[in-house]
Amino acid sequence: MRSADVVVLGGLSGITAGISCRRHYPEKKVLLIRKEGTVLIPCGIPYIYGTVGGPENNVIPDGLLENNGIDLLKGEAVSVDREKKVITMKDGETISYDKLVFATGSTPLVPPINGIDKKGVYAVKKEFNYLGDLLEVMNDAKDVVIIGGGFIGMEFADECRKGRDINITVVEALPHCLQMAMDNEFCDEAQKKLSETGVNIMVDEKVEAILGNDFVTGVKLASGKELKSDLVILGIGAVANTELAEKSGIELGYRNTIKVDRYMQTYTDTDVFACGDCAMKESFFDGRPVGVMLASIATSEARIAGANLFSPTHRNCGAISVFSTLINGRAFAVAGLTERIAKENGIKYVIGEAEAPDTHPGGMPNSTLTKVKLIFARDTGVLLGGSLSGGKPVGEMVNVLSACIMHKMTADDMVMFQMGTHPALTSSPIVYPIVNAACKAVIPLKGIA
Numbered sequence: 001m002r003s004a005d006v007v008v009l010g011g012l013s014g015i016t017a018g019i020s021c022r023r024h025y026p027e028k029k030v031l032l033i034r035k036e037g038t039v040l041i042p043c044g045i046p047y048i049y050g051t052v053g054g055p056e057n058n059v060i061p062d063g064l065l066e067n068n069g070i071d072l073l074k075g076e077a078v079s080v081d082r083e084k085k086v087i088t089m090k091d092g093e094t095i096s097y098d099k100l101v102f103a104t105g106s107t108p109l110v111p112p113i114n115g116i117d118k119k120g121v122y123a124v125k126k127e128f129n130y131l132g133d134l135l136e137v138m139n140d141a142k143d144v145v146i147i148g149g150g151f152i153g154m155e156f157a158d159e160c161r162k163g164r165d166i167n168i169t170v171v172e173a174l175p176h177c178l179q180m181a182m183d184n185e186f187c188d189e190a191q192k193k194l195s196e197t198g199v200n201i202m203v204d205e206k207v208e209a210i211l212g213n214d215f216v217t218g219v220k221l222a223s224g225k226e227l228k229s230d231l232v233i234l235g236i237g238a239v240a241n242t243e244l245a246e247k248s249g250i251e252l253g254y255r256n257t258i259k260v261d262r263y264m265q266t267y268t269d270t271d272v273f274a275c276g277d278c279a280m281k282e283s284f285f286d287g288r289p290v291g292v293m294l295a296s297i298a299t300s301e302a303r304i305a306g307a308n309l310f311s312p313t314h315r316n317c318g319a320i321s322v323f324s325t326l327i328n329g330r331a332f333a334v335a336g337l338t339e340r341i342a343k344e345n346g347i348k349y350v351i352g353e354a355e356a357p358d359t360h361p362g363g364m365p366n367s368t369l370t371k372v373k374l375i376f377a378r379d380t381g382v383l384l385g386g387s388l389s390g391g392k393p394v395g396e397m398v399n400v401l402s403a404c405i406m407h408k409m410t411a412d413d414m415v416m417f418q419m420g421t422h423p424a425l426t427s428s429p430i431v432y433p434i435v436n437a438a439c440k441a442v443i444p445l446k447g448i449a
């Protein structure tokens with residue numbers, strides 16, 4: 001029987017957990033087991049259909065494993081005997097372990113819509129060949145309907161229009177696309193940017209049925225409207241892949257995710273850890289369970305899990321939820337709470353907003369206006385969240401906000417923030433929008449205004 005000190009089941013967060021384990025415990029033998037022959041960069045999947053041109057250009061190289069001394073076994077683990085500490089593979093091979101990490105991720109949510117199993121209907125599975133087939137179908141498609149206007153649906157719409165003469169419609173059940181992630185003003189701006197490309201956006205509309213015989217020919221909306229379609233893409237969320245964990249007797253929690261403590265150790269078995277989309281998450285802000293699934297959280301949890309396998313080292317601070325997206329050349333990003341979420345949770349808050357070009361002078365080539373909206377707790381002045389739109393720098397500015405949130409910085413702290421600036425690279429230090437937004441919030445926070 002094959003054996004390893006640590007067996008990790010999974011892909012993206014699995015690799016990260018393996019690397020973290022080897023860094024902390026270089027003497028340990030680590031084996032990564034994964035179903036996929038090739039691991040895709042999950043967040044890069046929409047770009048397969050435009051910018052990068054194919055699944056082969058969007059992979060996580062196995063060299064990462066080799067370079068970190070991690071063994072790889074390709075295949076599906078089908079059972080775990082926790083008493084004997086033995087994993088059985090689909091082909092019957094058995095592997096013994098001392099510590100086991102579940103990093104089995106998530107699969108796309110497929111709703112029980114009439115006709116959903118017709119040919120030409122694709123969920124966004126993280127599978128190389130499946131997504132290759134989708135690329136071929138898309139290259140022949142004339143009318144694409146994307147169900148779901150979250151960031152996956154919006155990115156797909158933006159990418160699959162590139163280089164194709166194709167009609168694309170995004171159907172979103174809520175009043176705004178991206179509404180689960182951003183405040184209305186940013187949703188409006190993102191929708192406008194996508195509409196400018198010719199993509200048709202239908203909000204407040206629900207797909208009720210997929211039409212056609214064997215192959216999809218259209219979709220029927222709850223409003224009675226029908227849309228012609230020879231390709232339907234589902235982008236409406238994901239569910240945790242925890243069947244194997246459940247079968248092996250591991251306790252599941254919120255939305256069928258694996259119950260773990262802040263050390264990423266399962267509640268059921270001290271030798272079994274979990275991280276990534278399959279692991280339960282608690283909010284950084286109030287400790288309540290949250291259903292957010294992001295690569296940033298998955299890899300952070302994986303680093304924590306890998307470090308804690310043989311000795312408690314890091315403690316998870318909870319999910320801050322940081323994300324960014326790019327729509328028709330404009331970046332949108334959020335860290336922490338939006339104003340909508342703050343309102344829904346009865347949190348008393350103060351807003352500070354600012355905007356500035358991301359170069360100085362603003363007339364430099366490719367200069368883009370950055371918009372920043374910060375939310376501070378009314379009673380303490382602590383930063384709870386920040387939303388941005390602008391050029392590519394927004395992708396890193398949101399990470400600055402995430403660090404400020406994690407360290408509970410107040411508006412006062414942020415006023416004193418010393419940012420590095422450069423004419424061609426950043427906004428002017430006089431109007432740096434993160435700092436200016438904080439300056440504006442300080443006045444009402446002090447009760448002056």
Ligand SMILES: Cc1cc2nc3c(=O)[nH]c(=O)nc-3n(C[C@H](O)[C@H](O)[C@H](O)COP(=O)(O)OP(=O)(O)OC[C@H]3O[C@@H](n4cnc5c(N)ncnc54)[C@H](O)[C@@H]3O)c2cc1C
Nearest residue numbers: 010011013034035042043077104105106276277294295296
């Ligand atoms: C289209 C798309 C775009 C996204 N964009 C972003 C983004 O821009 N930013 C962001 O932060 N997040 C983004 N996400 C979310 C992000 O991809 C996930 O949070 C991330 O992939 C989670 O990583 P994971 O390792 O937990 O799970 P997964 O990536 O789902 O990996 C799980 C792996 O485990 C393997 N596996 C499962 N069961 C077994 C088994 N029994 N035996 C062996 N192997 C098994 C699977 O085959 C898979 O390879 C995006 C997701 C999608 C689908």
